[in-house]
Amino acid sequence: MLFIRYRRGDAVRYGVLEGDAVRPLDGDLFGAYRREAQAVPLAEVALLAPVAPGKIVAVGNNFADRAREAGLPAPTVPLLFLKPPSAVIGTGEPIRLPPQSARVEHGAELAAVIGRPARWVSPEEALRHVLGYTCANDVTARDIVDAEGLWTRGKSFDTFCPLGPWIATTLNPADALITCRVNGAVRQMTSTHDMLFSVAQLVAFVSSVMTLLPGDVLLTGTPAGAGPLADGDEVEVEIEGLGVLRNPVQRDER
Structure with a gap:
């Protein structure tokens, strides 16, 4: 599985990369989450560093x-x-x-x-x-x-x-x-x-x-x-x- 962190509009979210689409995650990547039903085209998001580390x-x-x-x-x-x-x-x-x-x-x-x-x-x-x-x-x-x-x-x-x-x-x-x-x-x-x-x-x-x-x-x-x-x-x-x-x-x- 490939997890990404991305910006779309003003929102920063985690998602799962599925080919040329992103399946947004609802919840906490490091806890409980579910994949949302509606995928987003990868071309419509800006990739960020895949994690914002504490250290x-x-x-x-x-x-x-x-x-x-x-x-x-x-x-x-x-x-x-x-x-x-x-x-x-x-x-x-x-x-x-x-x-x-x-x-x-x-x-x-x-x-x-x-x-x-x-x-x-x-x-x-x-x-x-x-x-x-x-x-x-x-x-x-x-x-x-x-x-x-x-x-x-x-x-x-x-x-x-x-x-x-x-x-x-x-x-x-x-x-x-x-x-x-x-x-x-x-x-x-x-x-x-x-x-x-x-x-x-x-x-x-x-x-x-x-x-x-x-x-x-x-x-x-x-x-x-x-x-x-x-x-x-x-x-x-x-x-x-x-x-x-x-x-x-x-x-x-x-």
């Missing part, structure tokens, strides 16, 4: 090739950081390059959307707490991160967390190909099979630190090949069996 938990260096590329040892436990909900945008919305940074990079990732509260769950039960998966781009002001030795400011600018285009509930997170293209040229291409920590292990680990709530998003790490973005670029994150997240890149004028 975004991200994982650094979760691919061995990425750790080697950064000149760092492979971590022995997941390295966590947070991105603010204000960084979220949907497919088609522009990534804005802040004037404070001279090098902004893309980072294609698989994102897990939490569907049920999770606290101290085991890896064996962790995926039962996941509603589904979406494409993500962990955009980073690399020069700021390198200068400060911290992740927060360089990863928290507005528009630095594109998500979309929808939530897929049947994806196998253990073996999905992640591809990133900039202006059509492939920059990143790696399978989630190469993650150091699986999605199940990550959900379990994070739930031992903080309660994961419905609608929270877990970014599971980017592979090697993260590279610079420039004004006028178009960046695509594609996950096999899920879809394509596509965003133009623009300079942010104060």
